[in-house]
Amino acid sequence: MYLSTAELSTHLYAENIEVITRGDDTMTEAAIDAAIQEAKGYLAAFDRTAIFGAVGTNRNPLLLTFVKDIAAWHLINLCNAGTEFKVRQDRYERAVNWLKEVQKGNVQPDLPALEDTEGVEITNPIRFGSNEKRNQHF
Numbered sequence: 001m002y003l004s005t006a007e008l009s010t011h012l013y014a015e016n017i018e019v020i021t022r023g024d025d026t027m028t029e030a031a032i033d034a035a036i037q038e039a040k041g042y043l044a045a046f047d048r049t050a051i052f053g054a055v056g057t058n059r060n061p062l063l064l065t066f067v068k069d070i071a072a073w074h075l076i077n078l079c080n081a082g083t084e085f086k087v088r089q090d091r092y093e094r095a096v097n098w099l100k101e102v103q104k105g106n107v108q109p110d111l112p113a114l115e116d117t118e119g120v121e122i123t124n125p126i127r128f129g130s131n132e133k134r135n136q137h138f
Helices: 006-010 014-021 025-042 048-053 061-076 085-104
Strands: none
Touching: 006 014, 006 061, 014 025, 014 061, 025 048, 025 061, 025 085, 061 085
16 A cells, blocks of 8 residues: 555644544545645656556655645644644645646656556657637737
């Protein structure tokens, strides 16, 4: 498992998790699973199986921190007992903004690159898009 319930103690006190979940570990696991899925959605250009299959010190520490922030946000939405809601919201938004920057290619994290079917690393995936719509005012 990429992230365990016990590892959330760096972001939320164990007693606060206990109050929020009322002792139901499935709520914490659901928040962690949701956080991992949310992060995976932004990391399509990377080998998500390798990234989220890593354990222990093989995990990227910055990504792990941001996944914890997202999981804590999902968990405190049930009840923010004993937590500072604004701090959690700010940390969640920072995590999502970082993931968006990675998705755009503005940030290059130390994560395993995605390989094509022939085992060749994809270093410059093709991106599609256009400029933002411009409005002319006279």
